[in-house]
Amino acid sequence: LAQAFVTLATNDSYARGAMVLGKSLRNHKTSKKLVVLIGPHVSDQARAVLHKIFDEVRLVDVLDSGDTAHLAMMKRPDLGVTFTKLHCWTLTHYSKCVFMDADTLVVSNIDELFEREELSAAPDPGWPDCFNSGVFVFRPSNETYGKLLQYCTEHGSFDGGDQGILNDFFSDWATADINKHLPFIYNMSSIAIYTYLPAFKQYGANAKVVHFLGQMKPWSYTYNPTQRRVRGSSQPGLLLQWWALYSAEVLPMLIREYGDQPFNSGCEVRPKHTEQENNHPLVSSAERKQRWEQGQADYMGIDSFDNIQKKLDVFLK
Template sequence: MTPPTCHPEARTYVTVLSDESYLKGVLTLHYSLLQTYPAYPLLVLLNDSASAHTQQVLTQANIPFKILPKLSYRASSNASMQQKGWDALLNNTADKLSVFTLTEYAKIVYLDADMLVLKNINYLFRYPHGSAVIDVGNIIEPLMEGKYTAEQYEYAHQFNSGLFVCQPNLDDYQRCMDLLQTEVGFDQEILRRLWADWQHSPQRQLPQTCNIFAANMAAYITTGVCGFTDVEVLHYVYQPKPWHKTDFNIHTTQDFIYFIYHEYLQKALRAAQLA
């Protein structure tokens, strides 16, 4: 890996906005991060199809952004993944790989746009390149019920790409571009290939509480993985996205978790002068 040439304190949080339906998610992520008194700002990566409206909203909300060329999976990869039932919006996730071009930063903490930051996570910048959280959220309920396949178990013991720490460098970027042309899978599968030794590198395994799947919160509690007050980052990984949900039964754990997001969303829209 080619080392960065910038100052070692040049750091930032980063998210990607490839689909404008996620704009409210970016605003909410930014607002929630600010409430934790972060040591570094949030940078939003846009692709070159981003509308003037999106850029205006981010500017009005005082959120820095950078425009980079749009990245795409092969058509055959998209077709294959959609046949497996993946949401078509995941086609946009290739843009996440652009984070490796941010060589003006010595280190970044990447956050998906459908996340909510509840506690200060500045300590994550102390972790090494290629650090991430185990993907237990995809199997937490089958584990609770004792009903899971060997394939599910193996998949869940890799990392989830919704949050990771990296040192941007062009060697890793080129490797990702090569995998983009050959790998049948979204950004997560490509990053798992890039950091294939992650499972055997305990120093790169971030706390589970930094990437908790919101829809599975009850299962995390039941299995003793964590309690709600332990959560540092909530990940609203499934559809519908939380900014689309308006009806809540706050007596259920899942709806209460989504209601919390709604409260942050309303404050984020007011802060951005959009409500």
């Protein structure tokens, strides 16, 4: 049986993260298969791009899956996303897998993780006796999947998510076998830079996986591709790596899929003047006024700040 890296995207934002993660694994020449589990809210365009990057794109909707998952979900609706993540244990056509959250980025080849056993993971920076469930090695098994669902329904999760459940279920991780403790370089949280700067300076260059923990995800920022700057971030180094990969390799694929349909690229785009001038005759001033009144100003083109500034300058002179 083959082995695979597995990630999860429940919506289009996380799908972008998954695309960047998949590309980063490919760019670092993984020999393993790539699998992404997606929720029903992922758009057709995002699915099409995922199909180009991943070997397998599997739609997992807890409410449509087998009876056990359905019953578990009825009892614990609060754990919806968690149940979706636990689906990774049903990938029994693979002998061993490494799960990676969609907000991780690979910065070198990590195929050696497949030498580890279930459940191997790195310590959580917030509570090192717990492992962080952003990166873990596991063996797909319908039996384990069933037991995890049952455990979920009976005990819930102490943190409301999958990390609490997995730590309770694989409760001997902290004490039983040091080989199941992945070095922090396989799941280095971007927060670690603040919490232990000397260690980051000493070991950070060896990091193999960066995990963008916290509420602000890489795709929550705005990126200026011409200046290669991430807006509003005090720690741009790692974020820049994410954005460089996204804008160079993922965004062109998304643009092809969306065609003329507008979508939020996350990049600040300044159209060339020639395009703006060509666009001017297409909209009459009456139409333009009507659009403004309806709140549909063309901020990227004719109604851009630069153009308004020019009009004001002319008027004020």
